[in-house]
Amino acid sequence: xxxxxxxxxxxxxxxxxxxxxxxxxxxxxxxxxxxxxxxxxxxxxxxxxxxxxxxxxxxxxxxxxxxxxxxxxxxxxxxxxxxxxxxxxxxxxxxxxxxxxxxxxxxxxxxxxxxxxxxxxxxxxxxxxxxxxxxxxxxxxxxxxxxxxxxxxxxxxxxxxxxxxxxxxxxxxxxxxxxxxxxxxxxxxxxxxxxxxxxxxxxxxxxxxxxxxxxxxxxxxxxxxxxxxxxxxxxxxxxxxxxxxxxxx
Numbered sequence: 001x002x003x004x005x006x007x008x009x010x011x012x013x014x015x016x017x018x019x020x021x022x023x024x025x026x027x028x029x030x031x032x033x034x035x036x037x038x039x040x041x042x043x044x045x046x047x048x049x050x051x052x053x054x055x056x057x058x059x060x061x062x063x064x065x066x067x068x069x070x071x072x073x074x075x076x077x078x079x080x081x082x083x084x085x086x087x088x089x090x091x092x093x094x095x096x097x098x099x100x101x102x103x104x105x106x107x108x109x110x111x112x113x114x115x116x117x118x119x120x121x122x123x124x125x126x127x128x129x130x131x132x133x134x135x136x137x138x139x140x141x142x143x144x145x146x147x148x149x150x151x152x153x154x155x156x157x158x159x160x161x162x163x164x165x166x167x168x169x170x171x172x173x174x175x176x177x178x179x180x181x182x183x184x185x186x187x188x189x190x191x192x193x194x195x196x197x198x199x200x201x202x203x204x205x206x207x208x209x210x211x212x213x214x215x216x217x218x219x220x221x222x223x224x225x226x227x228x229x230x231x232x233x234x235x236x237x238x239x240x241x242x243x244x245x246x247x248x249x
Contacts, residue, residue: 002124003244004148004180006132006141008173009155010165014187014231016045017219018155019133021232023095025239026129033128034094040141046133047099049227056087057101058120058144062112080115084123096127100144120145137169138176150243152182153210158189158198167205181243183210187231190215211238 007022009015019037026035039046039054047054061083074082089097124130124147134141138152152173156166166184173182184202186194189212194202202209213234 002127002130004124004130004132004150005242006134006138006149006152006177007155008134008137008152008169010136010162010169013155013157013162013165014213014219015155016041016049016133017228017231018153018185018187018213018235019046019131020049020227021235022131024227024232025236026131027093027095028236029239030128031093034126035096035129035131036088036124036127037091037095037097038130038132038144039097039099040132040134040144042102042135042140044099044101047097050091050097052089052097054099054101057099058084058087058116059101061116076112077115077118080112081119081122084116084119088123098123117145121147138173142176149177149180151180152177153242154182154184155187156184157187158195160197160201163198163201163205163207167207170205170207181210183208185210185238186212188215189213210241213238 005022007015007019009018023035023037026033037046044054044057061080084098087098091097130147132141132149138149154166154169154173156162170182170184184207186198186202186209192212192214194212201207211234214230216228216230218230219228
C-alpha cells in the first residue's frame with residue numbers, strides 16, 4: 001500500500017526545505033522503501049534544488065509537446081503511460097522525481113487528462129511513499145491527479161500573515177484532503193518557543209499543530225541552499241506524528 005504525503009504552504013514559509021528534509025528523514029528511517037517526489041510547484045523549485053534542469057514535464061503531454069512516439073502501433077493511452085514513466089528521474093537510491101509543470105486546467109476539451117490521471121495512479125502504486133511538493137494549496141494538485149492523501153502538511157512560519165494563510169489553505173484544502181490527516185507545521189521557530197500571539201492565532205483558527213521546526217539562520221543568508229541539517233533533525237523528530245505506521249518499524 002502506498003503512503004501519500006502532501007506538503008503545502010505560502011511562498012517563503014520554507015516548504016521546499018521541509019520537503020527535502022522530509023525525504024532525507026524518510027530515507028534514513030526506511031532505507032528499503034521506495035519514494036516518489038512529485039514536484040507540483042509552478043516554479044519547479046524542488047527539481048532545481050537537486051541541480052536538475054527539467055526539459056520534460058507532465059504538462060508537455062497535455063500541451064501536445066511530448067511528441068516522441070516509441071511505437072506507431074501504440075494507442076493514445078499507452079503513449080501517455082509510456083511518457084509518464086519516461087519522465088521519472090532517479091535522484092539516488094530508491095528516491096525518484098517527476099515534475100508536473102504549469103497545469104492550469106483539468107478536464108477541459110479532451111480525454112488526455114483522464115489518461116494522465118490513470119497513468120499517474122498506476123505509477124504511484126509502484127512506490128511505498130509518494131511525496132507531493134505542492135503549490136499554495138491542494139487545488140493545484142487536484143488539477144494534476146485525483147489520488148487519496150494520507151497526510152497533508154501545511155508549512156507556516158511564525159509571522160501573523162503566514163498563520164492566516166495557513167488557515168485559508170486549510171479551509172480550501174479540506175475537500176481535497178478527504179479523511180486524511182491535515183495539520184500545520186510551524187517552521188522557523190526560534191529558541192524552541194512559538195510566540196504567544198502566534199499560539200493564540202492557531203487556537204483561534206482551530207488549526208491543529210502537528211509540530212514545529214527550528215529556525216536555521218544559514219537559510220536566511222544562502223538563498224540557493226535548500227538542505228538544512230537543523231531542519232532535518234527537527235523533521236526526523238516529527239515523523240512519529242505522521243500516518244506512517246503501515247510502513248513498519
